[in-house]
Amino acid sequence: MNIGNVAERSGLPAKTIRYYEDIGLVRPARGTNGYRDFASYDLHKLAFVGRARSLGFSIEECRTLLSLYEDRDRASADVRAIAERHLARIDRKLAELQALSATLRDLVVRCHGDERPECPIMDDLAQAGTK
């Protein structure tokens, strides 16, 4: 199967698939013409990675997940450990963004947003402490 076909079926851009080969996530065969020749096995791995990426796992985590994926006998605890770490990271980021959103919303609400120069947003930015 050619790369365009795989791209369509996996939902990943061809460029990205070539990149994934570069960094060793997949190792498709090559035809006599030099074209990559993907087995359905490769297609599944790529779709797997695509899904993991869409869940926010890093490439390195995807690499680990792939190796666990290919090990039919690995313990589910190994997989869960990765997911848990990732979840914790997401929740930290979430809390951070929530605080940010609240701060910004407050500033925006308090700003008249008219032709006058008075602006609580600017005041807040300018008020940054310079010990």
Next chain:
Amino acid sequence: MNIGNVAERSGLPAKTIRYYEDIGLVRPARGTNGYRDFASYDLHKLAFVGRARSLGFSIEECRTLLSLYEDRDRASADVRAIAERHLARIDRKLAELQALSATLRDLVVRCHGDERPECPIMDDLAQAGTK
């Protein structure tokens, strides 16, 4: 004022301050020895940028905010427009992360996390559609 001093007062690493000069956010004077010589004016700009960055504004937005900051007569509407766009972006990201967190949490909860290979997390990843 030397860069180390400015770094301490502004809370920004010296490396970052040099980078900010590189990209034209500040233009400190130079002493005869080649050392950067920051005025309190530069220090305030850097602290301003540091605060804006910590609120998640991009460097380009910081550049715009700085120019508005230096224009005592700009309309508060201009500032608010930037903040509003940024807030919208944050809220989109927030919604995305919330969905992600829910999905992952569900998967993690359903995974036994023991020595057995059965794993709903893996099942979900592997189940990615390959049209």
Next chain:
DNA sequence: CCTTGACCTTCCAGTAACTGGAAGCGCTAT
């Protein structure tokens, strides 16, 4: 047989915003 156009190849560069490190000065104190 030739051409056209879609598809494939590699390689180089750029993105955002720094960060680390090397090599080499300047400054201050002992």
Next chain:
DNA sequence: ATAGCGCTTCCAGTTACTGGAAGGTCAAGG
């Protein structure tokens, strides 16, 4: 004088791609 810290510049690496150029391949139509 020398030790040691602070300053300088420059180069490279980070993350995960993405865009584009230059050129080879393949199938279809004339």
